[in-house]
Amino acid sequence: MMDDGNAARYPTLRCIVIDREKTSLPPPPPPSTVGATIPHNENSTRAYAKRFRVFAFREFLLRTYFRPSSLSSSGGGNDGAAVVLDVAGGNGHLSWILRNADGINSIVVDPVRPKHDRLIKSMNFLIDHPDEAALRSVEGLPTHQPLARLMPSLIENCERRDDRGRPIMTSPSYMRIRVDSKLVAMLRKVIVDGPSSGGDDALRSWDAYWYNESVNSANVPEEDGKSFALSDDSQICDSRRALEVFRSVDLIVGFHPDQATEAIIDMALLLRVPFAVVPCCVFPSEFPERTLGGKRVRIYSELVEYLRTKHDGIRTTTLPFIATEFARKLVMYMLMEDFK
Ligand SMILES: C[S@@+](CC[C@H](N)C(=O)[O-])C[C@H]1O[C@@H](n2cnc3c(N)ncnc32)[C@H](O)[C@@H]1O
Structure with a gap:
């Protein structure tokens, strides 16, 4: 677990049981609205407006992971707060809600800076x-x-x-970096292979990688003699602090994560942590190396099949909203127990 000074506020792995008293798991409907509500009914669909779809994903995450035993066998340790990585989190709405409504330390990882003004x-x-x-x-x-x-x-x-x-409200922490095969390779070197891949050398290459690839005030050139004030207190800029986040992560999620989809699954499998991803676009020209049965992966259904081949334990379910080409609702996910 990573201690950012707020650990006491967040659910720990043990209490990744989210207790209705302390969290925003939807309360039972008031009697006058029974019949109008559709609480946790995965067989029903709702024409969620675009900006509301992420709430359906949040409900899935709370039901699936923040209950007794769902993350409890994580190798991440048991005495701190659970760390969620919200990869390709974009404007950061999911992490903002998880942090402020549910007390979960969800960290956005996206090259783009999150913005919470609309929610506020x-x-x-x-x-x-x-x-x-x-x-x-x-x-x-x-x-x-x-x-x-x-x-x-x-x-x-x-x-x-x-x-x-x-x-x-509290802004969730964020890291401005692409989650891609390069990042996964670096994490393999510095976290998984660790000392066997050179110890201090591995750490130095991590530092160099981080300062080259992440977007922060330390590595953006000055313009007109003024440096950009690109980071704020919520941004994780330091390479070692960022590494600590990756080391201590308990759950990796991605809602419509565009080009980060495959890397989310690869990173979770590498670090042996549960993940939940809702794939959206395929980007066949950016990923020409993806093949299925000898043919290149070009369409959404092929992408899903391709991703599924990464681990036998990958499960799928659907979120309760009406899917369109741009509102994909299939969740591919793994629990800790699926790694055994
Ligand atoms: C369709 S938006 C989804 C944003 C957010 N998850 C949501 O549902 O509102 C896709 C996001 O993926 C981010 N993205 C694309 N490639 C990425 C990568 N390799 N690593 C991290 N983020 C990436 C983009 O910057 C963008 O914010």
């Missing part, structure tokens, strides 16, 4: 309009907004308030 604006609107928030929290109604349902947990979990008494 929506949250403040709901705080200022409690009647509207109550209406929007009812699942099954056209007005449903998943964030509205999380408001009690967001408010209860927050430790700081602004001068209007509104909760101040």
Whole structure:
């Protein structure tokens, strides 16, 4: 586990049991809304708006991993907080929700810097309009907004308030780096092969790799004599701290992770940690080396089959929203027990 000073706030592996009292697992529906809600029904589908789909993935993650025994055999140790890597997290909504509503230390890994202003604006609107928030929290109604349902947990979990008494949320940590075959090869060298691949030499190559490949104020050239203020307190810039994150990760997730899809699975298999990925696009011209039965992987169904060949233990399920070409809903995932 990695201690970022907030460990006490997050669920530990042992309490990766998420307790309804302390988290935002959806509460039982109020009697007046029974029938309108679709709690955890994987056979039902919802026409989730694009920005809401990630909430369906969050529910899957909580149900699948944050229960007794689901991660408990992880080799990551048992005395700190669970670390989730949200690869290709984009604007970082998933990690923001996991961190603030569920108390999970989810770290975004994407070359792009996360932005939480839209979520914060929506949250403040709901705080200022409690009647509207109550209406929007009812699942099954056209007005449903998943964030509205999380408001009690967001408010209860927050430790700081602004001068209007509104909760101040915590930005999840993030690392600006591509997750690709190069990163996986470096992690193999420095974490898995470790001393056998040269000890200090391996660490030095890691440092060099990190400073060349990551996007942070230390490696972006100055422009007009001014250096870019590219990092903030939430960004993990230091190579050794970044390495510590990869060493201590307990779960790797990727929702529509574009070019990072295969590398997420490779990284999880390398580090022997559970993963859950929802593949989307194939990018055949960027990955000409992928083949299935001697033929190049070009379409989505072939990508899924290709990824499935990586480990016999890979499971699949679907998220409860209507799939389209751009809203893929198949989750490929493994639990700790699937590694045995
Ligand atoms: C379709 S967006 C999904 C973002 C987010 N998961 C969501 O659902 O809102 C794809 C994201 O993948 C990121 N990405 C693409 N290739 C990547 C790579 N090799 N490593 C990490 N992130 C990558 C992009 O920067 C982009 O933010």
